[in-house]
Amino acid sequence: EAGVAQSPRYKIIEKRQSVAFWCNPISGHATLYWYQQILGQGPKLLIQFQNNGVVDDSQLPKDRFSAERLKGVDSTLKIQPAKLEDSAVYLCASSLVGEARYLNTEAFFGQGTRLTVV
Amino acid sequence: AQSVTQLDSHVSVSEGTPVLLRCNYSSSYSPSLFWYVQHPNKGLQLLLKYTSAATLVKGINGFEAEFKKSETSFHLTKPSAHMSDAAEYFCVVSEYGNKLVFGAGTILRVKS
Numbered sequence: 001e002a003g004v005a006q007s008p009r010y011k012i013i014e015k016r017q018s019v020a021f022w023c024n025p026i027s028g029h030a031t032l033y034w035y036q037q038i039l040g041q042g043p044k045l046l047i048q049f050q051n052n053g054v055v056d057d058s059q060l061p062k063d064r065f066s067a068e069r070l071k072g073v074d075s076t077l078k079i080q081p082a083k084l085e086d087s088a089v090y091l092c093a094s095s096l097v098g099e100a101r102y103l104n105t106e107a108f109f110g111q112g113t114r115l116t117v118v
Numbered sequence: 119a120q121s122v123t124q125l126d127s128h129v130s131v132s133e134g135t136p137v138l139l140r141c142n143y144s145s146s147y148s149p150s151l152f153w154y155v156q157h158p159n160k161g162l163q164l165l166l167k168y169t170s171a172a173t174l175v176k177g178i179n180g181f182e183a184e185f186k187k188s189e190t191s192f193h194l195t196k197p198s199a200h201m202s203d204a205a206e207y208f209c210v211v212s213e214y215g216n217k218l219v220f221g222a223g224t225i226l227r228v229k230s
Contacts, residue, residue, distance in 0.1 A: 045217065
């Protein structure tokens with residue numbers, strides 16, 4: 001089966017510019033995640049969708065970050081305006097689980113988008 | 119709220135010797151636990167998972183992990199390290215609602 005697709009793979013922008021990342025999850029996967037991985041740290045959850053609804057966005061800096069998942073499939077993550085500390089790898093992942101009561105199937109990760117803010 | 123502590127940020131072993139990567143977790147419920155591996159410039163790949171079945175879990179590439187509820191641990195082991203095992207390893211805990219929380223990672227170095 002095809003994996004999680006992300007684009008672009010790399011992006012360099014100046015601070016205060018805006019940027020958008022795209023993610024296409026594995027077909028049929030109801031849950032979609034966006035993670036931020038800063039160099040030397042473990043991935044941190046930014047937002048979790050179930051179908052096209054938000055399950056958890058408690059760690060999303062909502063003053064500058066936004067995300068949407070139209071029709072419960074593809075998703076975009078936007079940063080506007082970017083700051084130097086946003087330099088990181090942005091990982092998208094998906095899992096099959098369609099309802100919260102079904103526990104914990106594994107998540108499949110894309111290769112990520114490496115963002116450098118200068 | 120769940121959390122994960124990986125006790126070593128770096129582990130160095132010689133090729134052919136055993137590998138031990140330590141992970142402790144905190145969870146309010148019966149968690150699921152995972153180990154993922156990340157090779158340089160590659161995506162995260164699932165090594166193995168524990169979801170309340172057998173406490174000793176076997177994964178890919180000869181890795182295994184044992185869930186010990188009394189110690190709240192889920193350590194990753196491999197009997198004999200290979201050069202290709204050099205990578206960063208993440209312990210992950212998941213609770214109801216499928217939220218995945220990552221540890222800070224352990225970088226494994228394998229010396230020839």
